[in-house]
Amino acid sequence: MIKSNSESGTSLRHVVKILNAEVLTGEEPLDQTVQHVECTDLMSQVLAFIKSGNLLLTGLTNIQVVNTADISGLIGVVFVRGRSPSKEVIAKAKEVGLPLFLTSYSMYEAAGHLYLNGLPGSTE
């Protein structure tokens, strides 16, 4: 099993590379370290279980995703399948300093790529 970076985590910059992602929020500093990744479309699940500092992969793009991520202290949000949020949602994320990313991979593919690159889930 490949677990190269699991102890030290992976930087957001590296995540962008792995997912061939677009940084929607512009010139954010992307040096923060991602410890764990979670995939869900349930905001209450994020609020109940996801630790601050985690990265969220989701298929939802409404403004409550940004509020939920902000309130939960997440390190960033990746929108999958090339579904981009609206300008208003991106503006809100910039306002609160939450990096947003867009990948054309599906949730399953995006998660798989990150996992193979050494990012574990939160139960490991």
Added chain:
Amino acid sequence: MHYPRHEFPIKEMDFVRAGEASLQVKKILREMKAENDLVRRATIACYEAEINAVVYGRDGVMSLEVDDEGIYIYVEDKGDGIPDIEQAMMEGFSTATEEIREMGFGAGMGLPNIMKNADEFTISSAVGEGTRLKIIFRSGWTTEEA
């Protein structure tokens, strides 16, 4: 020390502004130098309560009171009320519509999560009249002058 009371209106089915009241509470707690974990717990509880008021309440209000002993958050709405509170508190129970589920809510986890994060949580409701939540935080709360 004098602490002002704050009130924030919550609008029925306004999904664009939903969350604003909770973010105001977060800002105020930050300004009062509350520790990060406490701010996170309080804001999560507020947000779950606010979303419920937006979705199930017919307009509401969130108020924040603070004293040397703790942080007190009240969320009141004039919605249909909850017929069976014990059932509503159960994880997984939800009456959310398809529209709400598509927004990422309706997992039946909000009320249990408020309970989990708060130091004290009471909920009272009258069918046809509305619902009132009282959410209290004490642990981790220290006032600067203490």
